[in-house]
Amino acid sequence: MAVVKVDKLARSVAEGPSLMTGSIPTRNWMDVPAVFKPGNYAYPAKAEVIRYLDSQKGVSFPNAREWSPEDDDWKLPANWKEIILKGLADRLDRFRSLKIFMDCCVRCGACADKCHFFLGTGDPKNMPVLRAELLRSIYRQEFTRAGKILGRMAGGREMTAGVLKEWFMYAYQCTECRRCSVFCPYGIDTAEITMMLRELLHMVGVGINWAMEPVSNSNRTGNHMGLTPQAFKGNVEFLCDDIENLTGVRVNPTFNRKGAEVLFITPSADVFAEPGIFTCMGYLLLFEAIGLDYTWSTYASEGGNFGLFTSNEMMKKLNGKMYAEAKRLGVRWILGGECGHMWRVLHQYMDTMNGPADFLEVPRSPITGTVFDNAASTRMIHISEFTADLIKNNKIKLDKSRNAHVTATFHDSCNTSRAMGLLEEPRYILDHVVENWFEMPPNTIREQTFCCGSGTALNTDEIMELRMRSGLPRANAVRYVHDKHGVNTLGCVCAIDRATLTTLMNYWVPEVQVAGLSELVGNALVIDGEQRQDLTEGLRTLV
Amino acid sequence: MVVVIVTMELAEALAGKKQAILSLWIERTLDSYAAPGFFKSAKDPFANPVGSNITAGLTALFDLLRTDADIQTFAKPLDQVVRIRSVQDFTPAQAVAPFLELKWVIKQVFSGDRELRPLLSQLDALDCAIDRMALAAFDIYAECREQLYRNRIRELKSGSAILTDAACPSALLRRESGMESGQRPNHERA
Numbered sequence: 051m052a053v054v055k056v057d058k059l060a061r062s063v064a065e066g067p068s069l070m071t072g073s074i075p076t077r078n079w080m081d082v083p084a085v086f087k088p089g090n091y092a093y094p095a096k097a098e099v100i101r102y103l104d105s106q107k108g109v110s111f112p113n114a115r116e117w118s119p120e121d122d123d124w125k126l127p128a129n130w131k132e133i134i135l136k137g138l139a140d141r142l143d144r145f146r147s148l149k150i151f152m153d154c155c156v157r158c159g160a161c162a163d164k165c166h167f168f169l170g171t172g173d174p175k176n177m178p179v180l181r182a183e184l185l186r187s188i189y190r191q192e193f194t195r196a197g198k199i200l201g202r203m204a205g206g207r208e209m210t211a212g213v214l215k216e217w218f219m220y221a222y223q224c225t226e227c228r229r230c231s232v233f234c235p236y237g238i239d240t241a242e243i244t245m246m247l248r249e250l251l252h253m254v255g256v257g258i259n260w261a262m263e264p265v266s267n268s269n270r271t272g273n274h275m276g277l278t279p280q281a282f283k284g285n286v287e288f289l290c291d292d293i294e295n296l297t298g299v300r301v302n303p304t305f306n307r308k309g310a311e312v313l314f315i316t317p318s319a320d321v322f323a324e325p326g327i328f329t330c331m332g333y334l335l336l337f338e339a340i341g342l343d344y345t346w347s348t349y350a351s352e353g354g355n356f357g358l359f360t361s362n363e364m365m366k367k368l369n370g371k372m373y374a375e376a377k378r379l380g381v382r383w384i385l386g387g388e389c390g391h392m393w394r395v396l397h398q399y400m401d402t403m404n405g406p407a408d409f410l411e412v413p414r415s416p417i418t419g420t421v422f423d424n425a426a427s428t429r430m431i432h433i434s435e436f437t438a439d440l441i442k443n444n445k446i447k448l449d450k451s452r453n454a455h456v457t458a459t460f461h462d463s464c465n466t467s468r469a470m471g472l473l474e475e476p477r478y479i480l481d482h483v484v485e486n487w488f489e490m491p492p493n494t495i496r497e498q499t500f501c502c503g504s505g506t507a508l509n510t511d512e513i514m515e516l517r518m519r520s521g522l523p524r525a526n527a528v529r530y531v532h533d534k535h536g537v538n539t540l541g542c543v544c545a546i547d548r549a550t551l552t553t554l555m556n557y558w559v560p561e562v563q564v565a566g567l568s569e570l571v572g573n574a575l576v577i578d579g580e581q582r583q584d585l586t587e588g589l590r591t592l593v
Numbered sequence: 594m595v596v597v598i599v600t601m602e603l604a605e606a607l608a609g610k611k612q613a614i615l616s617l618w619i620e621r622t623l624d625s626y627a628a629p630g631f632f633k634s635a636k637d638p639f640a641n642p643v644g645s646n647i648t649a650g651l652t653a654l655f656d657l658l659r660t661d662a663d664i665q666t667f668a669k670p671l672d673q674v675v676r677i678r679s680v681q682d683f684t685p686a687q688a689v690a691p692f693l694e695l696k697w698v699i700k701q702v703f704s705g706d707r708e709l710r711p712l713l714s715q716l717d718a719l720d721c722a723i724d725r726m727a728l729a730a731f732d733i734y735a736e737c738r739e740q741l742y743r744n745r746i747r748e749l750k751s752g753s754a755i756l757t758d759a760a761c762p763s764a765l766l767r768r769e770s771g772m773e774s775g776q777r778p779n780h781e782r783a
Binding site for chain 1: 614620621625626627628629631632637638639640641642643646676677678680681682687690693694697732739740741742744745747748749751
């Protein structure tokens with residue numbers, strides 16, 4: 051029997067009458083334009099939002115206008131090219147890292163297959179190396195001698211409107227998760243390249259609404275939702291009523307109380323949207339159980355900081371409220387809730403941007419006496435560090451059987467794992483609050499964790515397909531532990547995860563629900579004097 | 594009357610040519626992506642979810658077809674492939690085209706083998722089974738798309754939409770006090 055040669059057959063295919071002709075591009079990547087159609091781009095920022103932000107001190111968002119990615123004409127300012135090149139020159143000068151990242155890539159390809167956007171789409175421009183090349187090609191053309199002389203032969207290309215559109219397409223198909231940089235032998239942080247691309251685009255009035263409206267709301271009221279202090283307080287109090295119904299424990303948190311020992315800051319999604327509210331109920335119960343002297347702030351009412359996805363200056367401005375409120379209220383240190391990107395800002399930038407926090411003390415748990423030297427500079431610790439320390443010192447009573455309905459796995463958020471190294475504490479907590487939990491495969495967790503696919507303000511519904519395909523690598527690993535171990539709960543420590551993984555699971559692994567770790571702590575927590583009902587689904591039980 | 598889709602002779606031929614048919618079918622399917630090299634080569638299912646799920650799904654489907662399995666049993670492997678292609682950059686036709694392509698692949702492989710060429714005239718029933726598989730795939734495609742839109746609605750209803758459509762208190766104040774656009778209350782400048 052003759053041996054069939056697949057290669058030979060594949061070649062003959064293009065000639066025969068077949069339904070499929072393949073999609074491998076025949077042109078150089080520089081000659082393949084970005085095509086915008088419904089579902090593959092997030093809506094542009096509203097002009098009124100940009101106008102408002104541009105009127106604010108310390109930040110610049112010029113060229114507000116109505117425009118659509120699907121139109122040929124993006125109504126760019128007449129001198130847009132000059133603005134972009136000047137902006138790039140300025141950034142190359144200010145950020146040495148950017149200059150190095152532009153120069154040192156050897157195109158080894160180690161990052162190419164590590165990006166969840168590439169793995170979900172098969173689009174070569176989603177390989178981190180090529181996504182960076184979108185900017186690097188302009189850098190070469192305009193800022194290197196070889197590029198100036200040889201142009202395309204040296205990997206350079208002209209800055210055109212088409213290039214700008216391509217930037218918009220792919221700077222918003224990157225969640226700045228930094229998985230690729232774990233594998234880069236040179237340590238190139240592709241997230242920072244995306245950040246630069248987004249900054250440059252903002253200079254010509256090109257941004258997305260799902261980033262800019264929360265930024266605008268945060269600038270105005272302190273939180274993404276634009277919740278007024280009254281609404282914020284009201285929402286937390288609603289949760290206290292729910293807690294009382296479920297457990298018989300009355301929790302009475304304070305707001306803007308001067309002289310409290312600790313200021314607690316968490317993403318605002320925790321106080322108003324499912325399933326974050328169950329996590330919030332967990333915080334409230336925990337603080338009640340240990341009698342923590344803490345207060346909420348109705349202005350530092352948002353842990354998240356979409357400025358990180360917008361511009362350096364915006365991030366700094368939005369972050370400023372944390373220390374400002376800590377100072378105003380005279381607290382000793384700050385405790386932060388479960389959030390992902392919030393912790394990248396706090397851990398990597400806050401101290402430089404808005405520190406030194408010399409008016410605060412190095413965090414010391416009043417319950418265990420543990421001093422958190424790891425936060426000696428920022429004076430702010432993560433709730434998982436705080437909780438794990440309580441458990442280790444036997445300061446709280448936990449009954450795992452109250453989580454009998456849960457078989458868990460743990461999703462490391464990109465930012466808490468790769469940006470702050472929070473790997474063990476959440477696992478230590480899980481060990482003590484649930485009877486059964488199982489790790490996903492090693493190349494999908496810890497430093498190598500896969501993004502939810504909806505970070506960096508891509509958690510908007512108009513790009514649902516994009517979110518589902520970029521979330522596939524994460525969901526695929528969850529599917530595996532569900533099939534193998536019957537996992538029904540995906541634990542996490544991030545507010546964007548809680549919202550977007552819920553949708554992701556709904557599509558890929560509907561048998562799995564998403565829960566914040568503090569929710570699972572709250573479920574298991576035994577409190578003196580409680581009159582807990584039979585809560586078959588923990589704090590989610592409808593009574 | 595029970596219609597025999599796969600005769601004994603055909604079954605033997607399909608079993609004998611399984612690897613050739615599958616290789617070509619999977620290759621043709623993965624070539625629908627712009628940069629398929631990695632999808633074809635990487636074997637780790639967690640590093641390469643698209644390539645490995647499509648490979649596993651198509652392999653299972655081929656085995657079901659050649660053993661004349663009940664159409665119900667096709668649902669799981671079809672879902673494994675279609676759920677992915679439903680959210681990728683394909684038209685509905687492109688998303689399910691690979692299933693119909695199997696007819697072409699089998700003919701291509703059989704034509705290349707002198708001994709199997711006589712079987713080309715016996716493929717009508719199998720072609721029909723492949724059509725049924727493709728139609729079932731389209732049902733799943735439609736289901737996936739509906740679920741996608743249900744998820745969009747669920748997110749909107751869940752309140753995340755407040756994130757971008759919240760009434761701006763300052764704007765409301767401005768409107769109430771009849772201030773002209775461009776003028777801002779003091780607190781907004783701060």
